[in-house]
Amino acid sequence: MFYREAGDFKTSYAEDNQTFPIKFDRYRYWLVLAVAYLVIPFMINDYWANAIFVPFLIYAIAAIGLNILTGYCGQVSLGTGGFMAVGAYACYKLMTAFPDVNIVFHILVSGGVTAMVGAAFGLPSLRIKGFYLAVATLAAQFFLVWLFNKVGWFYNYSASGQISAPERFVGPFAVTGPNAAPWAQYMICLVFVTVCAVVARNLTRGTLGRKLMAIRDMDIAAEIIGVNPLRTKLTAFAISSFFIGISGALFFAVYLGAVEVGEAFGIQKSFLVLFMVIIGGLGSIFGSFAGAAFLVLLPVALKFVGSDLMGWPTDLVSHLQLVIIGALIMFFLIKEPHGLAQLWRVTKEKLRLWPFPH
Amino acid sequence: MKMKKLAALAIAASVTAAPVMAELVIPDLSYRTGPYAAGGTPFSDGYQDYFNLLNARDGGIGGEPVRILECETGYSTERGVECYESTKGEGALIYQPLSTGIAYQLIPKTTADQIPLHTMGYGRTSAADGEVFNWVFNYPANYWDAASVMVNYLLDENGGSLDGKTLALVYHNSAYGKEPIRTLETLSEMHGFNLTQLAVDHPGQEQKSQWLQIRRERPDYVLMWGWGVMNQVAIQEAANIGFPMENFIGNWWAGAEHDVTPAGAAANGYKSLNMNRIDDLPVFAEISSLVHDAGNAAGDGSNIGKVLYTRGMYAAMLAAEAIAKAQEIHGVAQVTPAMVRDGMEALEITDARMEELGMAQIGPAFSVSCQDHGGTGFGIVQEWDAASGTWTALTDYIAPDDSVTGPLVTEDAAAFAAENNITPGCL
Numbered sequence: 001m002f003y004r005e006a007g008d009f010k011t012s013y014a015e016d017n018q019t020f021p022i023k024f025d026r027y028r029y030w031l032v033l034a035v036a037y038l039v040i041p042f043m044i045n046d047y048w049a050n051a052i053f054v055p056f057l058i059y060a061i062a063a064i065g066l067n068i069l070t071g072y073c074g075q076v077s078l079g080t081g082g083f084m085a086v087g088a089y090a091c092y093k094l095m096t097a098f099p100d101v102n103i104v105f106h107i108l109v110s111g112g113v114t115a116m117v118g119a120a121f122g123l124p125s126l127r128i129k130g131f132y133l134a135v136a137t138l139a140a141q142f143f144l145v146w147l148f149n150k151v152g153w154f155y156n157y158s159a160s161g162q163i164s165a166p167e168r169f170v171g172p173f174a175v176t177g178p179n180a181a182p183w184a185q186y187m188i189c190l191v192f193v194t195v196c197a198v199v200a201r202n203l204t205r206g207t208l209g210r211k212l213m214a215i216r217d218m219d220i221a222a223e224i225i226g227v228n229p230l231r232t233k234l235t236a237f238a239i240s241s242f243f244i245g246i247s248g249a250l251f252f253a254v255y256l257g258a259v260e261v262g263e264a265f266g267i268q269k270s271f272l273v274l275f276m277v278i279i280g281g282l283g284s285i286f287g288s289f290a291g292a293a294f295l296v297l298l299p300v301a302l303k304f305v306g307s308d309l310m311g312w313p314t315d316l317v318s319h320l321q322l323v324i325i326g327a328l329i330m331f332f333l334i335k336e337p338h339g340l341a342q343l344w345r346v347t348k349e350k351l352r353l354w355p356f357p358h
Numbered sequence: 359m360k361m362k363k364l365a366a367l368a369i370a371a372s373v374t375a376a377p378v379m380a381e382l383v384i385p386d387l388s389y390r391t392g393p394y395a396a397g398g399t400p401f402s403d404g405y406q407d408y409f410n411l412l413n414a415r416d417g418g419i420g421g422e423p424v425r426i427l428e429c430e431t432g433y434s435t436e437r438g439v440e441c442y443e444s445t446k447g448e449g450a451l452i453y454q455p456l457s458t459g460i461a462y463q464l465i466p467k468t469t470a471d472q473i474p475l476h477t478m479g480y481g482r483t484s485a486a487d488g489e490v491f492n493w494v495f496n497y498p499a500n501y502w503d504a505a506s507v508m509v510n511y512l513l514d515e516n517g518g519s520l521d522g523k524t525l526a527l528v529y530h531n532s533a534y535g536k537e538p539i540r541t542l543e544t545l546s547e548m549h550g551f552n553l554t555q556l557a558v559d560h561p562g563q564e565q566k567s568q569w570l571q572i573r574r575e576r577p578d579y580v581l582m583w584g585w586g587v588m589n590q591v592a593i594q595e596a597a598n599i600g601f602p603m604e605n606f607i608g609n610w611w612a613g614a615e616h617d618v619t620p621a622g623a624a625a626n627g628y629k630s631l632n633m634n635r636i637d638d639l640p641v642f643a644e645i646s647s648l649v650h651d652a653g654n655a656a657g658d659g660s661n662i663g664k665v666l667y668t669r670g671m672y673a674a675m676l677a678a679e680a681i682a683k684a685q686e687i688h689g690v691a692q693v694t695p696a697m698v699r700d701g702m703e704a705l706e707i708t709d710a711r712m713e714e715l716g717m718a719q720i721g722p723a724f725s726v727s728c729q730d731h732g733g734t735g736f737g738i739v740q741e742w743d744a745a746s747g748t749w750t751a752l753t754d755y756i757a758p759d760d761s762v763t764g765p766l767v768t769e770d771a772a773a774f775a776a777e778n779n780i781t782p783g784c785l
Contacts, residue, residue, distance in 0.1 A: 045447075046443050046447075047443040047444055047447060050439055050440070050443045051439075051440040051443050051444060055436070149531055149557070159536065159537065159539070159540045160458075160482070160533035160536050160537060161532070161533060161536045162533045166777060166778070167778075167779075177466065178466035178467050178469060178471075179470050255439075256436070256439065256463060257463065257466060257467075258435075258462045258463055258466070259435075260435070260462075260532050262531055262532060262559055262560050263434070263435060263459055263560060264435065264436075266560065300440065303430075307428075307429075307430075313390075314388065314428050314429065315390030315391050315395075315399075315430060317430065318390070318391040318432060
């Protein structure tokens with residue numbers, strides 16, 4: 001009735017090529033943006049910002065980054081935590097070396113630095129595939145964490161080996177440091193998420209995305225039809241690392257404020273982001289958001305229901321959380337291997353046919 | 359859809375969960391799960407049991423009942439932040455997170471929110487400088503004190519000279535484990551011993567290569583900054599390579615029953631520091647009868663009297679005394695976090711008071727001032743007797759070398775102040 005192409009006439013190529021061909025989707029998209037930009041900033045408090053929205057937005061960027069590499073280009077990576085650490089440490093070094101430059105530029109440059117590091121670690125992908133590549137990226141993960149722990153220059157030789165974000169402003173508003181207002185932290189993450197998502201969506205819709213998918217589906221065939229595997233794979237690593245670097249910089253500067261590399265960017269972070277991508281849906285930007293939301297919100301929701309509503313002991317809730325999340329991951333992998341994004345796709349398909357399903 | 363329902367539920371409940379003001383709210387950021395649970399559980403049990411005892415015996419502190427908000431962090435900084443944000447709105451009076459990583463997160467946050475943070479024997483050492491860290495306290499002792507106490511003890515053992523000896527530091531590769539390095543480096547120059555640093559990565563189960571190196575280099579003493587599962591593994595590995603246990607000294611977070619029991623008889627003679635005495639204190643009988651028998655025990659009630667249980671109870675006692683002091687200063691029973699901070703800064707723990715509380719000699723007598731948030735820094739050295747399964751104190755309280763730690767604290771605090779544009783001063 002309301003969700004279908006019929007009656008929505010396109011009169012130009014630009015209209016025909018737009019991201020959301022269905023009118024309802026376009027309205028929904030603008031509505032989500034309006035709520036995110038015009039409603040939430042006025043309602044948000046410390047708890048909602050620091051426990052839910054800021055981590056969700058930051059993980060969404062990381063998931064988009066990994067999705068480009070793993071979902072679109074088919075290169076499995078277990079180095080996400082290490083690449084996030086590169087973004088965080090680059091941001092820290094830039095923040096302390098150039099205190100007068102705006103933090104937004106620092107975050108963007110951190111993404112650039114991570115892109116270079118990511119491309120360097122992507123070189124083995126030209127020779128090895130699948131599990132072997134996963135092991136090579138795993139090496140990147142351990143090497144980078146070790147490096148940031150070992151070399152004092154990266155943490156400015158602080159006694160504890162921690163890096164902590166000094167207060168930085170965008171305009172008159174503090175976005176990092178303890179005095180940052182929750183809405184300011186939320187807004188800077190939201191702006192980065194919006195830009196990253198729009199850029200990623202359009203990259204993957206265009207020539208580049210098709211090249212990536214060609215490599216993913218069959219690299220030899222792709223090479224035969226003229227896709228350069230060297231350039232394509234390295235581009236995938238660089239773009240993916242760029243997004244992951246941005247998320248690492250935001251994770252350190254805006255969300256946590258002080259970071260210890262082994263604890264914050266360990267192997268468990270790589271797995272967490274990989275789970276987000278798998279649960280959300282490989283090869284889908286919406287899936288990255290869905291996966292991030294699922295894995296950020298679920299523990300908070302379970303904790304809330306278990307300890308605050310039911311009054312169960314906190315250790316029981318914490319153990320249950322592991323059980324439930326593990327069970328849900330298995331459930332999704334069996335019942336819906338294409339992730340939450342596939343559920344959404346099926347829903348849309350059903351809506352199109354409604355009310356006359358066949 | 360599921361997410362929307364859960365989110366709606368969360369919104370509905372956060373609206374209904376308005377703070378109740380007629381209580382003293384004490385958050386307990388505990389960890390009873392994960393690789394550090396072995397240490398986190400007894401500490402949290404002792405912490406909560408003491409407040410429950412105050413509720414049962416005295417009706418709270420100054421007539422105000424205490425409400426404990428337990429929040430599981432799993433020793434993870436991200437969940438620690440989540441716990442902090444979810445509890446601070448309820449009127450939390452004081453935070454004691456029992457994690458150096460979380461403490462580093464909370465130092466700027468609690469300062470901005472004006473809630474006192476007490477990191478007893480952990481956290482950022484330079485927080486002892488109260489003029490820079492107005493809202494952070496780390497009495498009665500800190501890591502640099504611990505390092506100095508260890509070296510002083512070894513000096514004493516070796517007739518006053520450590521010249522030419524080799525000390526190996528096995529440390530948790532995190533802010534926690536790296537804290538003592540600066541002091542030990544200064545001390546090694548001062549006393550002429552060599553320092554070998556061996557980092558162990560989180561969570562600490564993999565230490566083969568570190569102990570292989572110790573086996574090869576045969577240092578005279580091994581010092582350890584470990585926590586959680588790392589301690590058990592280290593003691594087992596030390597036993598495996600036949601390192602003499604009497605030359606192996608852990609800090610006060612590496613000296614509890616659960617750290618040594620897995621190695622069995624091989625752990626006999628292992629030494630560690632302690633900042634509180636362990637004894638059969640009269641207060642345990644009260645907790646047993648008034649809290650445990652009433653069915654209010656935190657956890658399963660099996661940890662009473664253990665090293666970390668005693669320390670958790672000690673932490674709770676220090677918080678309760680500070681709140682009582684705040685009530686006395688401000689003349690109101692319902693204190694605010696700012697008032698508790700005043701109480702902490704005016705805190706004075708005397709031997710007579712500890713005896714009155716049924717925990718005679720549990721810690722050294724000390725007093726806090728605006729300048730000095732660090733207490734005395736005293737520590738005792740204790741030894742594990744595997745046959746009887748008990749820790750025996752080998753020494754009385756040993757004083758740290760303040761002439762070494764003092765300037766380091768001042769220097770580090772000044773650096774922090776410069777980095778964060780703080781003008782040192784009293785509130």
